[in-house]
Amino acid sequence: MQPFDYIIIGGGSAGCVLADRLSASGRHRVLMLEAGPTDRRFWVRVPIGYGVLFHQKAVNWMYQTDPEPGLDGRSVYHPRGKLLGGSSSINALVYHRGQAGDYDDWAAAGNKGWDYESLRSTFDAIETHNPADPEAPHLTLTDNTADCHPLGSDFANVCHQGQLPWRETPLREGEGVSSYLTTTRNGMRCSSAVAFLAPAMKRSNLQVVTGAHVTGIGFEDGRASKVTYRHRGKPVTVQANAEILLAAGAVGSPQLLQLSGVGDSKHLRNLGIDVTLDQPHVGQHLQDHYGINYIFKARQKTLNDIFGKWQGRIMAGLRYVLTRRGPLALSVNQFGGLVHSRPGLDRPDTQIYLNPMSYQSFYKGRRRMMKPDAFSGFIIGFNSCRPKSEGSISIRSTRSDEAPCIQGNYLTHKDDISEGIAMARLVERLQETPALQHVLADTPLTPLSQMSDEEVVHDLKERGGTVFHLCGTCRMGTSPRTSVVDSRLRVHGLRGLRVCDASVFPNITSANTNAPTMMLAHRAADLILEDTA
Numbered sequence: 001m002q003p004f005d006y007i008i009i010g011g012g013s014a015g016c017v018l019a020d021r022l023s024a025s026g027r028h029r030v031l032m033l034e035a036g037p038t039d040r041r042f043w044v045r046v047p048i049g050y051g052v053l054f055h056q057k058a059v060n061w062m063y064q065t066d067p068e069p070g071l072d073g074r075s076v077y078h079p080r081g082k083l084l085g086g087s088s089s090i091n092a093l094v095y096h097r098g099q100a101g102d103y104d105d106w107a108a109a110g111n112k113g114w115d116y117e118s119l120r121s122t123f124d125a126i127e128t129h130n131p132a133d134p135e136a137p138h139l140t141l142t143d144n145t146a147d148c149h150p151l152g153s154d155f156a157n158v159c160h161q162g163q164l165p166w167r168e169t170p171l172r173e174g175e176g177v178s179s180y181l182t183t184t185r186n187g188m189r190c191s192s193a194v195a196f197l198a199p200a201m202k203r204s205n206l207q208v209v210t211g212a213h214v215t216g217i218g219f220e221d222g223r224a225s226k227v228t229y230r231h232r233g234k235p236v237t238v239q240a241n242a243e244i245l246l247a248a249g250a251v252g253s254p255q256l257l258q259l260s261g262v263g264d265s266k267h268l269r270n271l272g273i274d275v276t277l278d279q280p281h282v283g284q285h286l287q288d289h290y291g292i293n294y295i296f297k298a299r300q301k302t303l304n305d306i307f308g309k310w311q312g313r314i315m316a317g318l319r320y321v322l323t324r325r326g327p328l329a330l331s332v333n334q335f336g337g338l339v340h341s342r343p344g345l346d347r348p349d350t351q352i353y354l355n356p357m358s359y360q361s362f363y364k365g366r367r368r369m370m371k372p373d374a375f376s377g378f379i380i381g382f383n384s385c386r387p388k389s390e391g392s393i394s395i396r397s398t399r400s401d402e403a404p405c406i407q408g409n410y411l412t413h414k415d416d417i418s419e420g421i422a423m424a425r426l427v428e429r430l431q432e433t434p435a436l437q438h439v440l441a442d443t444p445l446t447p448l449s450q451m452s453d454e455e456v457v458h459d460l461k462e463r464g465g466t467v468f469h470l471c472g473t474c475r476m477g478t479s480p481r482t483s484v485v486d487s488r489l490r491v492h493g494l495r496g497l498r499v500c501d502a503s504v505f506p507n508i509t510s511a512n513t514n515a516p517t518m519m520l521a522h523r524a525a526d527l528i529l530e531d532t533a
């Protein structure tokens with residue numbers, strides 16, 4: 001294969017943005033390698049297909065953490081997208097930038113240019129609410145308020161009575177509860193692949209190879225120069241003239257660095273890997289949002305009554321086919337936002353979810369999203385915005401097809417436990433509002449008001465789970481002694497290699513991580529092109 005200027009590893013949320021931006025001028029030859037297949041699948045395009053893709057091996061890496069010490073040894077299931085669009089093709093479609101302070105903290109850690117004021121225009125450059133405008137950016141955000149479940153007006157009353165700031169229009173940043181904006185266009189998923197890659201694929205200077213599982217990055221004199229991948233059972237090596245851009249996500253990027261000899265030298269030598277660079281921070285500082293759902297039986301019908309019954313499914317299906325609207329066109333997460341769990345905090349510490357549907361059944365330890373409870377139910381759930389527990393990703397062998405060890409270390413920091421208690425008490429406060437009592441058909445399944453703090457924590461450990469926001473495993477920072485990449489996303493100590501995905505977040509953002517990842521990739525492309533000019 002002829003050399004390319006840029007080789008992008010991973011066609012996910014970040015990779016698709018990079019492919020678009022780096023190929024736009026037509027001056028650079030760009031190759032994007034994606035381990036999974038294309039995203040041309042029915043359940044990828046239909047928003048509610050989220051529940052189907054959650055366990056679908058063909059498009060999902062389906063990781064499992066090692067036993068978690070903070071969860072009494074329980075292992076946590078981690079779906080990750082393995083197809084064009086990556087996790088943005090299988091995610092729950094919620095779009096939220098987080099809060100300004102998240103990025104101001106990135107900048108305060110020495111990462112120049114990553115403060116919120118500087119990044120605001122980058123976010124603006126990827127978002128549109130008007131897909132009909134040919135000049136608008138391609139990522140369509142939809143306000144679904146009119147189509148959300150009627151329980152939304154009860155949720156609004158619950159928030160008013162529980163002193164949470166309810167907003168009538170969906171929020172894309174900062175404090176407040178509203179219906180969620182979604183990455184959908186005309187009732188279909190608008191993943192990073194749909195928004196950015198599909199239009200770019202018409203360009204002759206962009207080549208995309210699916211089914212290309214990258215096995216390693218090759219170096220010459222400290223410069224990343226080639227990529228090796230397996231395609232249709234055969235190894236292929238391709239040269240990069242300018243740069244290699246690692247965008248394989250918070251699990252895949254540190255895994256590939258380690259397989260390529262960039263990581264903790266002791267660990268690599270033990271596995272028989274030649275060390276390219278001793279960098280113990282590769283794979284460390286894993287952050288994620290850990291949350292829990294509380295389930296309530298409702299007096300009125302909820303989405304359980306639609307998705308749990310064949311008549312409901314047929315009606316919703318027909319409505320979707322005829323109008324592209326209705327519950328199939330929405331996220332399962334219809335309402336929520338960022339709030340304070342208690343007075344005296346300088347910024348929101350809790351992301352809350354109010355979903356007009358409930359599901360609790362598990363299959364092989366995994367939540368069954370497409371199996372709603374047999375009663376009319378809904379969920380109030382939360383996760384901490386900025387948990388302090390840190391985990392890790394580390395390879396187990398030299399085999400690139402073996403899943404690495406993922407250790408979330410959830411709830412191992414004492415502050416995450418005390419925050420969990422405060423957030424559960426916030427839900428208890430909401431439970432006691434007349435507005436919530438009004439919709440309840442029965443006492444709450446989890447009787448928080450009768451539970452001690454110890455019981456609340458036990459429940460959090462036993463039933464809680466990830467909100468799928470892995471990040472931080474190749475974090476950005478000023479020094480190789482504390483971080484993997486610099487503020488231009490170049491790997492410290494090596495040339496020709498950047499990491500441009502959720503793994504470089506210096507700290508987890510407060511809300512859902514797809515928006516910050518696509519923003520980050522957009523800015524990464526600016527930095528790459530500036531440095532090439």
Ligand SMILES: Cc1cc2nc3c(=O)[nH]c(=O)nc-3n(C[C@H](O)[C@H](O)[C@H](O)COP(=O)(O)OP(=O)(O)OC[C@H]3O[C@@H](n4cnc5c(N)ncnc54)[C@H](O)[C@@H]3O)c2cc1C
Nearest residue numbers: 010012013014035086087092093094214249252502512514
């Ligand atoms: C089930 C689920 C629900 C979520 N819900 C939301 C939500 O509602 N809102 C939100 O904002 N965020 C959500 N997220 C998180 C969000 O989607 C991710 O944070 C974001 O997509 C991460 O982008 P990324 O580019 O870092 O990684 P990814 O999008 O995961 O992309 C990495 C890509 O690299 C590929 N890859 C990995 N290893 C290799 C290799 N060796 N060779 C070739 N290719 C490789 C992968 O197949 C993948 O396509 C969710 C995530 C999941 C999994």
